[in-house]
Amino acid sequence: MDYQELLDGAVEAGRARLGDGRVADYIPALACADSTALGMALATVDGEVFEAGDAARPFSIQSISKLFTLALVLAEGGEALWRRVGREPSGNPFNSLVQLETEHGIPRNPFINAGAIVVTDRLLGLTGDAAGAVRGFLRAETGNPSLATNREIAASEAQHGHRNAALAHFIASHGNLDNDVDAVLAQYYEHCAIEASCRDLALAGRFLARHGVRADGERLLTRSEAKQVNAVLLTCGTYDAAGEFAYRVGLPGKSGVGGGVLAIIPGRGAVCAWSPGLDPAGNSVAAVAALDAFTTASGLSVF
Numbered sequence: 001m002d003y004q005e006l007l008d009g010a011v012e013a014g015r016a017r018l019g020d021g022r023v024a025d026y027i028p029a030l031a032c033a034d035s036t037a038l039g040m041a042l043a044t045v046d047g048e049v050f051e052a053g054d055a056a057r058p059f060s061i062q063s064i065s066k067l068f069t070l071a072l073v074l075a076e077g078g079e080a081l082w083r084r085v086g087r088e089p090s091g092n093p094f095n096s097l098v099q100l101e102t103e104h105g106i107p108r109n110p111f112i113n114a115g116a117i118v119v120t121d122r123l124l125g126l127t128g129d130a131a132g133a134v135r136g137f138l139r140a141e142t143g144n145p146s147l148a149t150n151r152e153i154a155a156s157e158a159q160h161g162h163r164n165a166a167l168a169h170f171i172a173s174h175g176n177l178d179n180d181v182d183a184v185l186a187q188y189y190e191h192c193a194i195e196a197s198c199r200d201l202a203l204a205g206r207f208l209a210r211h212g213v214r215a216d217g218e219r220l221l222t223r224s225e226a227k228q229v230n231a232v233l234l235t236c237g238t239y240d241a242a243g244e245f246a247y248r249v250g251l252p253g254k255s256g257v258g259g260g261v262l263a264i265i266p267g268r269g270a271v272c273a274w275s276p277g278l279d280p281a282g283n284s285v286a287a288v289a290a291l292d293a294f295t296t297a298s299g300l301s302v303f
């Protein structure tokens with residue numbers, strides 16, 4: 001299979017959709033992202049990396065960080081997490097408050113903001129530094145020691161984070177946070193504001209394609225846990241558009257409002273596409289179009 005040709009074709013297909021999305025501006029520091037940027041990278045399980053377009057340009061990973069917080073908590077804390085957060089699609093926007101009240105402060109899944117706040121709380125409890133644990137993991141998997149949090153973006157989100165603060169306080173009112181609300185939110189903003197490129201994220205996502213095995217050959221997750229994370233990515237990773245993403249792309253995937261989408265091809269590799277213009281669900285229009293073209297042309301999907 002000519003991966004380079006496939007990526008080049010996919011980026012071309014994504015380019016046709018540039019301009020159809022809107023850059024996120026509810027976090028003011030994200031609003032200046034370059035809406036014409038588009039990149040894609042594929043990291044195979046046996047160590048090859050292919051790139052197209054702006055694959056080496058760092059961007060704000062935002063909710064893609066939630067894949068790594070979940071994996072790190074499952075690795076350290078195991079099954080107990082699932083008593084505090086569900087694993088069903090929410091069918092609601094990523095920052096919605098509505099289900100939390102009827103569901104007694106137990107978020108639907110670990111990828112909506114409410115669920116990710118609970119996961120961050122657990123990771124903070126387990127490690128003392130949730131964002132640091134994510135950064136350390138990303139640096140190790142990518143071999144890129146300069147990978148870091150953009151403090152300006154983290155501060156901008158904290159300043160405008162009324163919705164996340166509401167979610168966190170509501171969860172705490174149900175006794176589902178162990179740590180101080182402000183400390184959890186600060187860690188959440190810090191891991192969302194990590195910057196990485198498509199190349200970095202494809203390399204960092206590869207452990208899920210390798211059924212839980214990290215770049216250095218160490219096992220992070222059992223094969224069964226890796227299957228479970230991939231399953232939750234497929235059903236919940238792109239929020240209320242998860243059905244459409246599964247239909248078009250056919251891979252487990254996680255999006256972020258920075259415009260990145262990281263998808264896992266179990267047994268084969270991880271592929272990341274990025275372009276800042278978003279659809280109303282918060283998923284990158286051009287990145288999803290590029291992934292759609294890639295799996296359609298290659299037949300590489302879980303179906």
Ligand code: DON
Pocket residue numbers: 061062063064094095113157164189192255256257258281282283
């Ligand atoms: O909490 C937020 O709103 C952002 N830090 C992350 C949201 C996000 O990336 C949703 N993904 N598409």
